[in-house]
Amino acid sequence: MKKIAMMAIAMICTLTAAMAQGTMSADWKRIEPNELEVKPINLIANDWMALAMGRDEKKMNSMTIAWGTIGQLWNKPVAIVYVSSSRYSKHLMDENEYFTVTAFPDNDISRKALQYIGTHSQRNEPDKTKRAGLTTEWTKLGNPVFKEGNLAIECKKIYADEFKSELLPEDVKQRLYGNGRMGLHTFYIGEIVNIWKK
Numbered sequence: 001m002k003k004i005a006m007m008a009i010a011m012i013c014t015l016t017a018a019m020a021q022g023t024m025s026a027d028w029k030r031i032e033p034n035e036l037e038v039k040p041i042n043l044i045a046n047d048w049m050a051l052a053m054g055r056d057e058k059k060m061n062s063m064t065i066a067w068g069t070i071g072q073l074w075n076k077p078v079a080i081v082y083v084s085s086s087r088y089s090k091h092l093m094d095e096n097e098y099f100t101v102t103a104f105p106d107n108d109i110s111r112k113a114l115q116y117i118g119t120h121s122q123r124n125e126p127d128k129t130k131r132a133g134l135t136t137e138w139t140k141l142g143n144p145v146f147k148e149g150n151l152a153i154e155c156k157k158i159y160a161d162e163f164k165s166e167l168l169p170e171d172v173k174q175r176l177y178g179n180g181r182m183g184l185h186t187f188y189i190g191e192i193v194n195i196w197k198k
Helices: 002-020 040-046 089-095 108-119 170-177
Strands: 029-031 049-053 061-065 068-073 076-084 098-103 136-138 144-146 151-162 185-197
Touching: 040 068, 049 089, 049 108, 049 144, 061 076, 061 089, 061 108, 076 089, 076 098, 076 151, 089 151, 089 185, 098 144, 098 185, 144 151
Parallel strands: none
Antiparallel strands: 029 185, 049 061, 049 098, 068 076, 076 185, 098 151, 136 144, 151 185
8 A cells, every 4th residue: 555655656746747847858867776887986076966956947956066975774775965054055955855966977068067056156146057057957756957967866865964063073173164164064865766877
């Protein structure tokens, strides 16, 4: 019974998203999490990725991430991302059930786009994603990915919590949070529900 109810909910979500959104281009192919052949540290820390959330163009936001984890937790494939409380994306991450992370080819165009969305706030610039040169596409579940990307990981949030200042290593506390420039980060654990690859 539970499985039938979940299938019905998934079908409703799919139909609703398809009616409300465009769909992904045919270039994207779905793969299983165990088929992912990347080095997560290189993919996230060195190449960067775009974190995106929101259900429509007006409420969608993107930001660059260089912190993250891809692995397994509670017998589920997961991606973990970190968002500072000082970022506009924080409240959108809290409001939305899903998020995506998109990787891009290693070229100057991708690097410039990621630099742009990482240094401009949608709070002040509602069309920053377009200004960065990125084209939003929508998954069957209605979540944003970018046409210019070559790998997109679609996640359903299953847990979130804010770092506790008193538990942080002293060097991290002083270097990142000591001057008040950056708010504490919340980590969001997302169960990987789809991986799309070109």
